[in-house]
Amino acid sequence: MLGLSPETTMLAAVVLPFIGAIAIAFLHRSPNLREAATLVTAVLLAALVWSLAGPVMAGARPDVALIEVVPGLPLAFKVEPLGLMFALVASTLWIVNSIYSIGYMRAHDEPRQTTFYVCFAIALGSAVGLAFSRNLFTLFLFYELLTLSTYPLVTHNGDRKALIGGRIYLMLLIGSSMVLLLPAIIVTAFLSGTTEFTAGGILPKGLDATIVGLLLALYAFGIGKAALMPLHFWLPSAMVAPTPVSALLHAVAVVKAGVFTVLKVVIYVFGVETLTAGGARDWLVYFASATLIAASLVALTRQNLKARLAYSTVSQLSYVVLAAAIATSSSLIGGGMHIVMHAAGKITLFFCAGAIYVAAHKTEIGELDGIGRRMPVTMAAFFIASLSIIGLPPFGGVWSKWLIGAGALDAGFAFVVGVLMVSSLLNVAYLLPIVGRAFFLPPKPDDHDVHGEAPLACLIPIVITATLCLVLFFAAGTIEELLRPLVTARPG
Amino acid sequence: MIGEMSPGLILVLGAVLVPFLKGQARAAWMLALPIIGLMQLLSLPMGDLGQTTLAGVPLTTMRVDGLSWLFGFVFLFAAFIGILYNLYHDDPLQHAAGLVYAGSAIGAVFAGDLVTFFLYWEGTAIASVFLIWASGTERAYRAGMRYLIIQIGSGVILLAGILIHHHATGSLAFTKFGLDAPGAMLILLAIGIKCAFPLLGSWLPDAYPQATPGGTVLLSAFTTKLAIYALARAFPGTGILIPIGLVMAVVPLIYAMMENDLRRTLAYTLNNQLGFMVVAVGIGTEMAISGAAAQAFVHVVYKSLLFMAIGAVLYRTGTAEASALGGLRATMPLTAALCIIGGLSIASPLLGGFVAKSLILSAAMKDGYFWVWLILLGASAGAFVATAIKIPYAAFFAADSGKRPEEAPKPMLAAMSLAALASLIVGLWPSLLYGALPFPMTYDAYTLEHVVTQLQLMAFATLAMVVMVALGLYPFERPGQLLGADWLYRGLGYRLLRWIEAAANAAWTSIVGGVTSASGATVAWARSLHGPDGLFGRTWPTGTMALWTTVMLGAYLILAFV
Amino acid sequence: MEAGDIHSKSAAPIPTDDAPRRPVPPPSPALKFGVGSAVVLLAFADLFIQKHGSFAIEHTPVFYGSLAFLVAGALIIVAEALRHLLSRPEDHYDR
Amino acid sequence: MSALESQLPILQVIVPLVGAVLVALMRGGRSAWAVALVITWTMPVISILLMRKVLATGPISYHLGGWAPPIGIEYRVDLLAAFVLVLVSVVGAALMPFARRSVASEIDGDKQVWFYTMYLLCLAGLLGITITADAFNLFVFLEISSLATYVLIALGRDRRALLAAYQYLIMGTIGATFYVIGVGLLYLVTGSLNIYDIASRLADPAMQNPRPVMAALAFIVVGISLKLALFPLHVWLPGAYAHAPSFASAFLAGTATKVAIYVLIRFAFSVFGVAISFETLPLTEVLVVLSLAAMFIASIIAVFETNLKRMLAYSSLGQVGYITLGIALANTQGLTGGIVHLLNHALMKTALFMALGAIAYRLGSVKLDAIAGIGRRMPWTMAVFVLGGMALVGVPGTAGFVSKWYLAIGAVEKGWWPLVFAILISSLIAVVYVGRVVEVAWFREPSPAVEKCTDPPLSMLIPMLVLTAATIYFGIDTEASAGMALKAAETLLGGLK
Incomplete structure (x- = not known):
């Protein structure tokens, strides 16, 4: 785009949101200009990231080292397929989410909107920076920045509940990353003398399986954003945030940053061979499976819509962690693909939850009987996204589950197929009742609300992302093609 | 195209x-x-x-x-x-x-x-x-x-x-x-x-x-x-299917007779008819597979017809319960007639079932499955009772419910007529169906032997019904929920789930409580030590500090010289 | 009629086994005659047709008819007996 | 120019001393401030020139009055000394613009002259401690800076400032006395007061384990530990920082303890050498234990502290723990971490204290409850506070991260894995005490007093922002901070082993 070299484009993509944030901050007096700045930034960012897609698919790997912070720890960026995919997801959905945010925030007449948009832009910049990180250090930097920039968004409401949610959010994410992830990085740096992401892994070969397993544990739990139980609490707590935040950040950018990091670490730090030798990762397969099921079970018991979606996210994130732990070609591609598939589905679900809140001021599932008649588009989108999350055709989620299942069998973890099956059923059990009740049951007798759909600015994004779920079903091949180099590239 | x-x-x-x-x-x-x-x-x-x-x-x-x-x-x-x-x-x-x-x-x-x-x-x-x-x-x-x-x-x-x-x-x-x-x-x-x-x-x-x-x-x-x-495609000739099919052909029949809700009755007889097809797939010969396909074909037609008829009754009266129906023929004659055709289609000459089911029986006989053949034969008699007799009888005859609903709406009648017509066409020109079977065949359904035995089956089954009605042993349906295999999950499983949920909740509550009180105690302990009035937090008197200085010096000296 | 009304139950109590049944009309003479003559006719015809089946039992006279009569009768009796055992109130699982 | 250049070491000390006299002659606070400003702003120039020279040509040795050591007093600037000189002078200079309004608002007009005089004396003392190579001369400068510090603290508005200053006076004197006893013992053993001379004499195998040397080391370490407020000899510090004028708190937090630590490093590595310090005397073990105690105990106290200045003071004690931990590790990476944290902590803590100074300037109080809702009224100030807090936590991209990285690597190299976790867990405590302030400042409803607050004037704001920017800058480009520290550490460990 604009004749920029891929390297420049990459750096521009990282920097742009931060510039956008500054612009937004300066435009705080004029909401229209401020929102326009958000949208323009989002569109430009997406354009930049998309313009990288062609070169990267053609084999280019833009690579820039900026400055060496500590010897061996440069601040450096490099685009590889997985990162590109994550950046594509985050930046593309940001456009949609911005439109939605504008509709939501205005309909709600929320205070502190400038802070909201500024933090949002910074968070997106962090996500893109994280996606394009060339080494663990750069990744860690943006990882923390993402946590910090989203903290004000979580506590946006400013009431006691938001404060406590914010505390849990901050302590759990910062805590896990400082106490577990950072030591993991330090150990990695010490053992391999570098933190650069390298195909095939950087850990010295022949490392004792116990040590690899322990190191994996440091990473798996240290990456709190991946919400592996028991470090998942922050996610439901973060649901006190306004819905657009839950939608993009806590269903897409932040949590996907977590599982993306897990995948990245598995592929580029451990390397499949080191990871699988001696069954070092077996425990994580079991653990992720347990989280996957347990979170779904908890979701079943949650009667608050966003809380249920949050636990659903916890469960879905474990798919990716599971895929990473299985570490076969199919599962890694499937895990990467699941990032996309779940993103499209879950953002739609959150959009719907927000639309319901805006239009009907309802947050509890028990209040939603019959709402499908008043908000048919919203609930239809909810239905479509649910199907995608469950993994039903013709929506994207089906393919990632297929690949993860196939990978599990390749690695000899047949039980994982059973886990995936049970999980699908649990997904059905906690998502589809909402749809069924909304469309087919009469409203509760004490429900006399008269309302229609949410504002158009909320509705359009919902339709777009729901359509995306469908499109992704057919686009899965392209994603597969994009991610294929992850597992075919051998250390040269 | x-x-x-x-x-x-x-x-x-x-x-x-x-x-x-x-x-x-x-x-x-x-x-x-x-x-x-x-x-x-x-x-x-x-x-x-x-x-x-x-x-x-x-x-x-x-x-x-x-x-x-x-x-x-x-x-x-x-x-x-x-x-x-x-x-x-x-x-x-x-x-x-x-x-x-x-x-x-x-x-x-x-x-x-x-x-x-x-x-x-x-x-x-x-x-x-x-x-x-x-x-x-x-x-x-x-x-x-x-x-x-x-x-x-x-x-x-x-x-x-x-x-x-x-x-x-x-x-x-x-x-x-x-x-x-x-x-x-x-x-x-x-x-x-x-x-x-x-x-x-x-x-x-x-x-x-x-x-x-x-x-x-x-x-x-x-x-x-x-x-x-799918069975016919993937598992033809799989022996285990035969006993499975036989159970399906028999057990649901009993439920069908017990059941009060006519749609549920139809569901049970549907299950019974599936049994025939499963057996046929299990036998797996060309003829059996063709029989299964033919039976499926015909079954779609006449079972739809029956469900349509009962659906029309439900639509007009608001209920499909045998105990609440009866005597509807007075005002829904067309529906009644079409329903009877649907019922008869299961076995009667001139209608679909007659030409299809015999393929399965013949296939069983041809391969010497005596008991299979016998049980299926009995089951088809039972199916005739439960479908062709019970359904029309309960809805349109039997004890008069006093309900006088309108005739079914036109689209319903049209759809039912089409189904009846299809059944009739297949019954009249079975070669149309036989020619389209996976293994096309020429099979003569209308032998004298077949017609007579089949009519015998129908007539004697009807006779049994008439006798039972005359004896006052039938009908006996009452509203209610019959216990079936679903008790495993709706009853037992559900209770088990509730129990697990309660146990998990209790465990969770105690864990959360434990963690909360433990962390509360930790904070309190930390505050008692580190708070402004705590040992570490308060300002020590100068003398204490001087003492500590001496202690440190002493410690160093001891460490140096020991 | 709205689809939603179809299942709405009247307020009347659900009949139980003890509730009086509506009178069932006895089989009409025409029906008795029709069925009776059909049975006789078909039993008679059975003696004259040639059976081709490979199972010996099939050649027993009026085999199909007797089987059907036995099965149908047994079915009704067994069903009536079992119903007492297996029937529960309609809201059994909802309680 | 070159004549002047060769005199740079002495200028570094003489200029503030003379400046102090000049300031004392001024009438009003404003003119005193102006003179002090000029003087302090020349300091970084000199120190940076010195640094460049050291980098270019190696350590500078300056003989006072032309008398060669060991008889004469030597000023010696090696990389570590230059590093600390830059640190002290830059912090001292950066603070000056902030000083005028802050001091004017907290100290009565006639005492301001006195205040600036003491400030320059203190600065001169600290620079002198750093630059001198004479153990006794060092004691003199120590006393100069200490005495000036007592006065600076005592000038606090609060009546408790006097008590705090008094307590500090006693403890400081004990510390100085211990130090001078240690030096005396060394002189008895080696017959020299020049620390490099002492070092070379101690390097003689025959001198490795005489009891007087060990006793000297013990006295000096304890004395210095008092000055640098190592747990459990720290108790004078919170009161002193809390009740001193805001400006003095900011200055002392950034420099005083750092210079004391410098002295500890100097004696442990350059004078006694690793063999004596860490092998004969188990300084490593003792320091690790005490550092850990400081990192945890002091940090937890900070969590419960409601006076924000005290909170930051306790936080400083915890941070000192990191630095001494780096010293205790006594390997290149660990020592680098400790040295670079001298700088990094100075930058962030000075900025934080300035932020509190700004709040005190506007609001008159730095109690936690009083600042409720201030985040929206003084956004820039609180932004400084938050960024400084993040650096305390060690968020990557801030200077604090770099220090902790080196420390952790140092611990790993030594094979002390648990230490890595201890370092990082203690950082989390910082999240709690910083987060607590952030919550109160942003999520509580402002009181009427807070409603009236606005960000301070630019003269106060800019210094904070500059130091905050430096904190961020040194989190990313560490050539000038960790790069120097690494070289210094290598010299300390390699040169005089």
Whole structure:
């Protein structure tokens, strides 16, 4: 785009949101200009990231080292397929989410909107920076920045509940990353003398399986954003945030940053061979499976819509962690693909939850009987996204589950197929009742609300992302093609 | 025409337009879809078509051969009459769901590989639940939820089976598996659920009676027959199917007789008829497979007809319970007549069942399965009682309920007439059906021997009924819920789940409580030490500090000199 | 009629086994005669047709008829007996 | 120019001393401030020139009055000394613009002259400690800076400032006395007061383990530990920082303890050498234990502290723990971490204290409850606070991260894995005490007093922002911070082993 070299484009993509944030901050007096700045930034960012897609698919790997912070720890960026995919997801959905945010925030007449948009832009910049990180250090930097920039968004409401949610959010994410992830990085740096992401892994070969397993544990739990139980609490707590935040950040950018990091670490730090030798990762397969099921079970018991979606996210994130732990070609591609598939589905679900809140001021599932008649588009989108999350055709989620299942069998973890099956059923059990009740049951007798759909600015994004779920079903091949180099590239 | 697109997909895509159309246009559009689908089917050559790749998986979306052609054809027909019947209501959601459901079933029939098959298989599960939910009651919602879980459960089991099969063989072809093929057990289990195998089929009588009147008609046509198709495709000649089929042919009959809800009664007899087909697949000879296909074909027609008739009764009276019905022939004569035709179609000469079921019996006899033959023969007599006699008798004769509803609406009558006509055509010109069977054959159903024995069966069964009525032993139905295999999950399982939930909650509460109090205690302890008044937090007197200085010095000196 | 009304139950109590039944009309003479003559006729015809089946039992006179009569009768009796055992109130699972 | 250049070491000390006299002659606070400003702003120039020279040509040795050591007093600037000189002078200079309004608002007009005089004396003392190579001369400068510090603290508005200053006076005197006893013992043993001379004499194998040397080391370490407020000899510090004028708190937090630590490093590595310090005397073990105690105990106290200045003071004690931990590790990476944290902590803590100074300037109080809702009224100030807090936590991208990285690597190299976790867990405590302030400042409803607050004037704001920017800058480009520290550490460990 604009004749920029891929390297420049990459750096521009990282920097742009931060510039956008500054612009937004300066435009705080004029909401229209401020929102326009958000949208323009989002569109430009997406354009930049998309313009990288062609070169990267053609084999280019833009690579820039900026400055060496500590010897061996440069601040450096490099685009590889997985990162590109994550950046594509985050930046593309940001456009949609911005439109939605504008509709939501205005309909709600929320205070502190400038802070909201500024933090949002910074968070997106962090996500893109994280996606394009060339080494663990750069990744860690943006990882923390993402946590910090989203903290004000979580506590946006400013009431006691938001404060406590914010505390849990901050302590759990910062805590896990400082106490577990950072030591993991330090150990990695010490053992391999570098933190650069390298195909095939950087850990010295022949490392004792116990040590690899322990190191994996440091990473798996240290990456709190991946919400592996028991470090998942922050996610439901973060649901006190306004819905657009839950939608993009806590269903897409932040949590996907977590599982993306897990995948990245598995592929580029451990390397499949080191990871699988001696069954070092077996425990994580079991653990992720347990989280996957347990979170779904908890979701079943949650009667608050966003809380249920949050636990659903916890469960879905474990798919990716599971895929990473299985570490076969199919599962890694499937895990990467699941990032996309779940993103499209879950953002739609959150959009719907927000639309319901805006239009009907309802947050509890028990209040939603019959709402499908008043908000048919919203609930239809909810239905479509649910199907995608469950993994039903013709929506994207089906393919990632297929690949993860196939990978599990390749690695000899047949039980994982059973886990995936049970999980699908649990997904059905906690998502589809909402749809069924909304469309087919009469409203509760004490429900006399008269309302229609949410504002158009909320509705359009919902339709777009729901359509995306469908499109992704057919686009899965392209994603597969994009991610294929992850597992075919051998250390040269 | 439209390339090599599956006729099923035409219905599915066509459904998208339905919510945007109104009135006559919508009716016309919906009715046109199965016709377009049929034209598409007729225009396609035999063979593997519509090959494409999705997500790196090579797919054969359209396979036309004898078996799939026959099922596809009858499904399109069932879709047409189902849609026609459903024109009595104006609920676009139900219409669309019906189309997607029928389309998915048709698509699944033509699926040439396991993945395509799975995709459509799940499609039928999802779309069909809407036909149940559309009743709009809490009961229907709950039944729908159970139905959905079980149907999707079947889907995920199928998926697991496919994954294992693919992993072991690298093949995704949807052809005959032996039971010892990897993943085959799971695939059989998945099909078995949809086919309402013993213990796996409780969803059928549970869900069908909760659907809307028109919804049940569609439900009865597709899901189970799709499963029969899959069985015939993947497991012909699998011996275990014979006992399974026999149990299916017998046990549900007893339930059918006990049952008060006529739609549920039909669901049980449907299950019984499936038993015949499962046995036939289990026998697995060319004749048996053809018999299963023929039986499925005819069964779709007459079971739809029966469900339509009872649906009309339900629609007009608000109930389908035997204990609340009776004597409706006075004001619904056409429905009554069509219902009787539907009932007779199960066995009577001139109608469909007569020409189809005998294939299965003959196949059993030909291979010397004596007991199989005997039991099926008995079961067909029982089925005649439970279907052809009980249903019309309870609704239109029996004790007069005093209800005098209107005759069924025109679309319903039209749909029923079409079904009756189809049954008649097959009955009159069986060669039409025989020629279309997977293994085309010439078989003479109308031998004197066959006609007489079959009529004997019907007459003596009727005689038994008459005697029982005269003795006051029949009818005996009362409203109620019959305990079946679903007790395992609706009763036992549910209670178990509640117990687990309570236990988990208690455990969780105590864990949270423990952690909360422990962390509270920790903070309190830290505050007592580190707070402004604590040992560390308060300002020490200067003397204390001086003392510490001395202590430190002493310590260093000791360390240095010891 | 709205689809939603179909299942709405009247407020009347659900009949139990003890509730009086509506009178069932006895089989009409025409029916008795029709069925009776059909049975006799078909039993008679059975003696004259040639059976081709491979199972010996099939050649027993009026085999099909007797089987059907036995099965149908047994079915009704067994069903009536079992119903007492298996029937529960309609809201059994909802409680 | 070159004549002047060769005199740079003495200028570094003489200029503030003379400046102090000049300031004392001024009449008003304003003119005193102006003179002090000029003087302090020349300091970084000199120190940076010195640094460049050291980098270019190696350590500079300057003989006072032309008398060669060991008889004469030597000023010696090696990389570590230059590093600390730059640190002290830059912090001292950066603070000056902030001083005028802050001091004017907290100290009565006639005492301001006195205040600036003491400030320059203190600065001169600290620079002198750093630059001198004479152990006794060092004691003199120590006393100069200490005495000036007592006065600076005592000038606090609060009556408790006097008590705090008094307590500090006693403890400081004990510390200085211990130090001078240690030096005396060394002189008895080696017959020299020049620390490099002492070092070379101690390097003689015959001198490795005489009891007087060990006793000298013990006295000096304890004395210095008092000055650098190592746990449990820290108790004078919170009161002193809390009740001193805001400006003095900021200055002392940034420099005083750092210079004391410098002295500890100097004696431990350059004078006694690793063999004596860490092998004969188990300084490593003792320091690790005490550092850990400081890192945890002091940090937890900070969590419960409601006076924000005290909170930051306790936080400083915890941070000193990191630095001494780096010293205790006594390997290149660990020592680098400790040295670079001297700078990094000075930058962040000075900025934080300035932020509190700004709040005190506007609001008159730095109690936690009083600042409720201030975040929206003084956004820039609180932004400084938050960024400084993040650096305390060690968020990557801030200077704090770099220090902790080196420390952790140092611990790993030594094979002390648990230490890595201890370092990082203690950082989390910082999240708690910083987060607590952030919550109160942003999520509580402002009181009427807070409603009236606005960000301070630019003269106060800019210094904070500059130091905050430096904190961020040194989190990313560490050539000038960790790069120097690494070289210094290598010299300390390699040169005089």
